Amino acid sequence: DTEVTQTPKHLVMGMTNKKSLKCEQHMGHRAMYWYKQKAKKPPELMFVYSYEKLSINESVPSRFSPECPNSSLLNLHLHALQPEDSALYLCASSQRTEGLVGLAKNIQYFGAGTRLSVL
Amino acid sequence: AQKVTQAQTEISVVEKEDVTLDCVYETRDTTYYLFWYKQPPSGELVFLIRRNSFDEQNEISGRYSWNFQKSTSSFNFTITASQVVDSAVYFCAIRTGANSKLTFGKGITLSVRP
Numbered sequence: 001d002t003e004v005t006q007t008p009k010h011l012v013m014g015m016t017n018k019k020s021l022k023c024e025q026h027m028g029h030r031a032m033y034w035y036k037q038k039a040k041k042p043p044e045l046m047f048v049y050s051y052e053k054l055s056i057n058e059s060v061p062s063r064f065s066p067e068c069p070n071s072s073l074l075n076l077h078l079h080a081l082q083p084e085d086s087a088l089y090l091c092a093s094s095q096r097t098e099g100l101v102g103l104a105k106n107i108q109y110f111g112a113g114t115r116l117s118v119l
Numbered sequence: 120a121q122k123v124t125q126a127q128t129e130i131s132v133v134e135k136e137d138v139t140l141d142c143v144y145e146t147r148d149t150t151y152y153l154f155w156y157k158q159p160p161s162g163e164l165v166f167l168i169r170r171n172s173f174d175e176q177n178e179i180s181g182r183y184s185w186n187f188q189k190s191t192s193s194f195n196f197t198i199t200a201s202q203v204v205d206s207a208v209y210f211c212a213i214r215t216g217a218n219s220k221l222t223f224g225k226g227i228t229l230s231v232r233p
Contacts, residue, residue: 031219042210042223043164056219088162094219106152106214108221110164 004111023091121146125224142211151215
């Protein structure tokens with residue numbers, strides 16, 4: 001089973017709202033990722049968590065706040081977003097972030113995403 | 120830094136035709152991984168294959184085959200006897216060294232017409 005579950009599937013919010021995106025996996029993976037994907041563009045990495053600790057922040061604005069409460073769950077808290085933040089937000093997980101030789105541990109498995117519209 | 124170029128942006132074929140999606144990569148690392156993902160209209164990125172830089176063996180999986188050539192820095196993907204369900208955006212990606220970051224190409228939109 002390589003399932004990553006994201007909720008909600010769709011979200012519409014105003015610029016003054018606070019909302020959260022949720023991502024869950026039960027594959028025992030210890031690395032989780034948030035990506036942002038604009039229409040007709042490739043996914044862009046936002047954050048990486050490794051063993052529940054933030055290991056990479058790709059200079060994302062502070063209006064996006066990630067949280068990893070446990071190894072199975074990843075949240076993305078949204079506050080005071082702008083219309084240009086409207087996009088598909090994808091979550092992914094992998095067994096590990098490190099490790100290179102002959103391992104399947106760095107394959108990232110993605111969820112179906114949350115389509116976010118900011119009005 | 121690494122880079123992936125998918126020069127084709129949109130491809131349209133008729134069902135049962137064979138189609139090849141091109142991918143050219145750039146990296147200075149000697150150890151790296153190459154990936155292909157499929158993104159249907161539903162949005163989920165579906166993992167298709169991973170290849171290590173030290174394993175140039177080509178692979179066939181059903182109607183899918185991959186041709187990895189280090190000499191030309193290419194990792195091309197062929198779908199044989201295409202089907203309408205193959206319609207999707209296909210991304211090639213690379214990951215290098217100890218960096219967990221996947222660098223994606225711009226993607227190729229494949230449309231298979233009945």
